[in-house]
Amino acid sequence: MTNPNRISGNHGDYDELARRALTNEAPSAEQARWILEGEDVDLLPLLHAAYRPRFEHFGRRVMVHVLNNIQNGLCPEDCGYCSQNKDSDAPIRKYPMKSDDEIFAEAEKAAVAGASRYCMVASGRGPTLERTKRLAELVRGIKQRHGIEVCLSIGLIDDEKAAILGEAGLDRLNHNLNTSESHYARICSTHTYADRVATLAAAKRHGISSCSGLIAGMGETSDDLVEVAFKLRELEVPSIPVNFLIPIEGNQVQEDHSLTPERCLRVLCLMRFVNPTAEIRVAGGREGNLRDLQSLSLYPANSLFVEGYLTTMGDATRDTYRMIADAGFEVDGNSDHPGPFALDADEPDGGFHLPGRGGEILKPEIAR
Ligand code: SF4
Numbered sequence: 200m201t202n203p204n205r206i207s208g209n210h211g212d213y214d215e216l217a218r219r220a221l222t223n224e225a226p227s228a229e230q231a232r233w234i235l236e237g238e239d240v241d242l243l244p245l246l247h248a249a250y251r252p253r254f255e256h257f258g259r260r261v262m263v264h265v266l267n268n269i270q271n272g273l274c275p276e277d278c279g280y281c282s283q284n285k286d287s288d289a290p291i292r293k294y295p296m297k298s299d300d301e302i303f304a305e306a307e308k309a310a311v312a313g314a315s316r317y318c319m320v321a322s323g324r325g326p327t328l329e330r331t332k333r334l335a336e337l338v339r340g341i342k343q344r345h346g347i348e349v350c351l352s353i354g355l356i357d358d359e360k361a362a363i364l365g366e367a368g369l370d371r372l373n374h375n376l377n378t379s380e381s382h383y384a385r386i387c388s389t390h391t392y393a394d395r396v397a398t399l400a401a402a403k404r405h406g407i408s409s410c411s412g413l414i415a416g417m418g419e420t421s422d423d424l425v426e427v428a429f430k431l432r433e434l435e436v437p438s439i440p441v442n443f444l445i446p447i448e449g450n451q452v453q454e455d456h457s458l459t460p461e462r463c464l465r466v467l468c469l470m471r472f473v474n475p476t477a478e479i480r481v482a483g484g485r486e487g488n489l490r491d492l493q494s495l496s497l498y499p500a501n502s503l504f505v506e507g508y509l510t511t512m513g514d515a516t517r518d519t520y521r522m523i524a525d526a527g528f529e530v531d532g533n534s535d536h537p538g539p540f541a542l543d544a545d546e547p548d549g550g551f552h553l554p555g556r557g558g559e560i561l562k563p564e565i566a567r
Pocket of ligand 1: 274275276277278281282283284285321322323324354
């Protein structure tokens with residue numbers, strides 16, 4: 200009799216991973232490590248196996264999220280991957296929380312652009328009670344005006360604040376675990392992994408869905424990535440952003456050179472197999488780390504951000520929509536607003552296009 204946990208690198212193993220995921224059974228620890236480390240892993244069969252549960256739960260749809268950094272910098276915490284941390288020398292513009300009018304205007308822009316969800320992110324350890332009440336009013340207002348789902352990422356919160364936000368109708372609270380518990384102290388010293396887990400638990404107790412993920416490429420081992428994947432499963436997190444470190448000059452955590460495009464795809468596959476029903480988002484750093492293999496990320500992942508990240512640029516929205524369409528997927532946007540970024544019916548599918556070249560074809564030294 201064959202051992203279903205056995206790894207031998209043949210096609211039966213990919214089928215076994217898919218079979219487990221389709222019945223919401225996690226891979227064994229040995230299988231999880233093989234996904235990341237196996238020298239006999241073939242990328243395309245692995246991606247195809249990860250695509251099966253992705254298709255089962257999300258079809259070929261891709262959820263599109265827009266981030267609004269409503270307060271930047273000025274943070275007392277020391278998360279070493281973040282250019283807003285108190286010790287970072289990154290040249291970022293610091294600003295206190297934007298005005299309500301500005302936030303409402305930006306929410307409208309995102310809704311009209313076709314985003315299915317609007318994510319507001321504020322730097323800092325966590326909001327005061329007064330700030331929490333203001334955020335609750337913003338959540339109420341945006342939902343009433345646009346019928347769009349709202350997500351907040353505002354640092355640590357307790358039960359009292361979670362109750363206020365839950366009552367306002369907040370759909371999701373983002374708070375990333377980022378890495379394994381044992382690796383956490385190497386990336387941050389001003390709060391603990393347990394603080395982060397407690398925030399997710401408080402949100403859940405008050406009916407707010409959690410969004411929590413990781414950042415790969417911060418000097419962690421494969422075992423750290425496996426551990427955080429299983430921790431997110433244990434916490435039943437329905438939305439998992441998978442970030443790949445963006446090495447920002449001036450930050451304490453710099454790239455560990457582990458992130459090849461293939462490694463990124465294996466990490467996304469791991470997250471899909473361990474969390475088969477979750478929304479897996481290919482998040483920060485997708486452009487620079489996946490490079491030419493970006494569109495393959497849509498096989499394990501069913502969600503992404505457009506218009507860049509908190510402090511860094513990403514691909515132009517239109518290029519991302521084109522990448523989604525070219526790979527045979529479709530945007531699962533806000534049906535009230537297909538958005539000016541959606542590809543028009545009158546835009547031909549075929550055609551020559553050099554991304555990032557602004558329509559220029561001839562080399563500058565050749566052009567007259
Ligand atoms: S991740 Fe959040 S808490 Fe940590 S330094 Fe950045 S803004 Fe502050």
